[in-house]
Amino acid sequence: ILPGVTCGYRGLFYPSARHSVRMCSTGVDRKGILANQVAVVTGSTSGFSIARRLAQDGTHVVISSREQQNVDRAMDELQREGLSVTGTVCHVEKAEDRERLVTKALEHCGAIDFLVCNAAVNPLVGSTLGTSEQIWDKILSVNLKSPALLLSQLLPYMEKRRGAVNLVSSIAAYIPQVELGVYNISKTALLGLTRTLALELAPKDIWVNCLVPGIIKTDFSKVIHENEAFWNSFSEHYQLQRIGKPEDCAGIVSFLCSPDASYITGENIVVAGFSCRL
Numbered sequence: 326i327l328p329g330v331t332c333g334y335r336g337l338f339y340p341s342a343r344h345s346v347r348m349c350s351t352g353v354d355r356k357g358i359l360a361n362q363v364a365v366v367t368g369s370t371s372g373f374s375i376a377r378r379l380a381q382d383g384t385h386v387v388i389s390s391r392e393q394q395n396v397d398r399a400m401d402e403l404q405r406e407g408l409s410v411t412g413t414v415c416h417v418e419k420a421e422d423r424e425r426l427v428t429k430a431l432e433h434c435g436a437i438d439f440l441v442c443n444a445a446v447n448p449l450v451g452s453t454l455g456t457s458e459q460i461w462d463k464i465l466s467v468n469l470k471s472p473a474l475l476l477s478q479l480l481p482y483m484e485k486r487r488g489a490v491n492l493v494s495s496i497a498a499y500i501p502q503v504e505l506g507v508y509n510i511s512k513t514a515l516l517g518l519t520r521t522l523a524l525e526l527a528p529k530d531i532w533v534n535c536l537v538p539g540i541i542k543t544d545f546s547k548v549i550h551e552n553e554a555f556w557n558s559f560s561e562h563y564q565l566q567r568i569g570k571p572e573d574c575a576g577i578v579s580f581l582c583s584p585d586a587s588y589i590t591g592e593n594i595v596v597a598g599f600s601c602r603l
């Protein structure tokens with residue numbers, strides 16, 4: 326256990342903690358609604374709003390991304406806020422890194438309840454037909470294949486306690502942007518992956534849903550929100566007259582892991598300020 330971080334039940338597989346909170350679902354104090362549960366979040370060291378919110382709601386969170394220094398910095402910041410967070414390097418394309426992530430979660434927290442697949446890349450701004458085979462492989466590998474492979478490694482542990490999986494797609498799945506080419510396609514395919522996994526995992530009472538963010542202000546979307554042409558047409562396309570904040574997405578992920586969402590699986594939840602083009 327990390328200094329200053331209490332996991333509380335290291336090495337023990339408690340029966341699903343969800344059952345103990347299921348009774349107090351709607352209309353009650355949500356503080357600690359995810360207490361004593363464990364979440365693994367990929368690509369969670371730059372904005373880390375989802376990791377923070379899950380931890381604020383009581384979850385023990387295992388963060389990860391490609392660079393040790395980024396993992397250390399995010400862990401440090403979240404632990405200073407008194408949150409139960411640990412982390413490790415996990416380049417989601419690498420099987421050994423995914424295995425290390427699983428081991429880390431089990432070592433520190435003894436179980437795994439939730440998986441949030443946040444990591445994604447878009448190495449190219451350009452058309453689909455102008456994309457090299459190498460870039461195709463990279464985008465599909467990180468954005469689409471890795472979530473499924475990581476889940477298959479986590480599943481033996483998640484199914485002991487039931488659980489929730491949250492994939493992260495994009496509004497680009499519904500409203501493709503010409504300059505986002507293969508990225509649009511990877512995010513569209515995630516909608517299909519969500520439904521297929523929901524079907525496969527329903528008998529295990531593991532819920533699989535997909536967050537579909539609109540334009541959210543992060544480094545990832547700089548290429549869009551720092552572009553003047555984008556702002557010229559923004560109010561025409563998005564009805565809430567602002568771009569999203571990472572926190573706008575974090576709460577919905579927490580909700581989808583909570584007992585209040587126990588009859589929701591296979592859904593794509595759009596958090597995008599509404600567009601008539603949807």
Ligand SMILES: NC(=O)c1ccc[n+]([C@@H]2O[C@H](COP(=O)([O-])OP(=O)(O)OC[C@H]3O[C@@H](n4cnc5c(N)ncnc54)[C@H](O)[C@@H]3O)[C@@H](O)[C@H]2O)c1
Nearest residue numbers: 368371372416417443444445493495538540541543545546
């Ligand atoms: N920001 C937006 O407007 C927006 C809109 C729609 C969807 N999204 C999606 O939201 C998710 C989070 O994006 P964000 O905007 O917070 O950006 P972000 O850059 O903060 O998050 C992406 C994370 O993925 C990590 N990552 C990339 N490749 C990785 C790999 N191979 N292994 C492990 N980690 C890897 C990055 O280091 C980063 O931490 C992504 O799936 C993105 O596609 C973002």
